[in-house]
Amino acid sequence: MLIQIDFASDLPIYRQLRDQIVIGLATGQLEAGEELPSVRRLAADLGINLHTVHKAYQQLRDEGFLVLDRRSGAVMAKNIPDQPEFQNWLSRQLEPLVAEAICRKMSTNDLQALVRTLDQSMRQLKKDGEMQNE
């Protein structure tokens, strides 16, 4: 998978990196059990600080997406643990975004369509990848 980091973005780099890996997993471009580059190697490829990559990897480990091990390095988790409070957390994250959409006069249909499109294209990507592998 190609990881992209945008230096001009408002999002901090570790956050972009973390998001990219989660998106990679959702779209099937990273598979469960797949080995990721070492912290040092990824930092060198992207030209960013070691600590930035380390921070992203640690967050992914805390969230259960990544297994960090001294010997085998960073490996995508085999199964992602259920987080009972995830829906709660998600609605809190969405709250300001939905609020802004309402302020900017976006219709309920458009908002729903947007989420649906994102969701379906990611699932479609994953399905395409699985078909190709077979």
Added chain:
Amino acid sequence: MNEMNGLFLALNLVVLLIIGLILVRAPWITQRSLFFGVRVPASTWDHPSAQRLRRIYAGWTAASSAALLFASILLYVRQPDWTLLAAMYLPLLLLLIQFLIYVFCWRSARHLKQTQNWQTSATVYADTASSRSRQSFRDLPWSWYLISALLCLIAALVSLAVYPTLPDVLVKHWNFAMEADAWGEKSLLHILIQPLLAFVMVLFMLAANLGMYRSKLQVENENPALSFARHRLYRRLMSHVLGFITLVMTVMFVAITPMTLNLWVPSAGTLIGGILFFSLLMLIPPIWVTLKAGQAGNRLKPEISSEDRLNAGILPRDLPAAATRIRDDRDWKLGLFYFNRDDPSLFVENRFGSNNGLNYARKTAWLIVGILAAVSVMSYYVTTVLLCRLLAT
């Protein structure tokens, strides 16, 4: 000494020609989005100002190469004793002149980027598949190195086998005319040093090849998938070139073994001819690949696998940066020297031409520069002093 001057002149002319050719071609070898060390959109390649600047660079570089070629011939006619000194220093002078021309072009390129508002994206890419820790070991063309190591082993075993039958005193040195001029008692070290040195050289080349796989890439922002595919193909090509050079060098070392064993002493002509032949054999593939494939293979047309095309996400992220001077350009001093404290890379692909450079924000880089500088200054100093003494007598 005098009969060698013609050879030194020929050597000087060949070296100047090759360096001149590569320097003149450098802007065309470099990928389209790197314009004299400044990152620009690839579409600016055909811009009249860009074409003009490249022509100015090539014209001045070609003119200085021609002037130096002419100067070395003139020097050979007027002062033939100075030919070897000229062969040592004129290539350096050419590199210095080219550096000055380049700096002028780099300044113009930076100015053009600002005035023409050539915006580039501030996105960087990493390929998770190719930077897995064990990947570079798998990609090495092992057969070249294994065959070379095997040749060293065979040479060492043959030397050991014939050792008891050798006379007690062996010739250790020959003069220019291949007449023996130094002798010494035979020892295991003396007959094994050649294969041993060759083996160390093979290890060194293997490390260099591995280093190439570890060095940081210049990824083209506009089509990263194609850029990664090209890098992969280019590295494979260059690895085979390095492997080939290793094998030729090993054969050279091993071919001298019968000489150290005093079993066979070639004539001076055969020896010089052999060295020239092998050197040319080693030079042709890297020059050919450099000119044909371009920097990091940007002239190659590899097949892009479906895996290359995979980007994370479904939304385009590749937007031009609002700021005209993004950090990417800021980290490249003069467009030549990479200095980025955050980046743990040590070796990086250069932005101009097709060499590798260093991240000068790392202390190790300065250690390497120090060692290289010390070795080259010392060897130049010693040879120059020796030559001046020879000329004075």
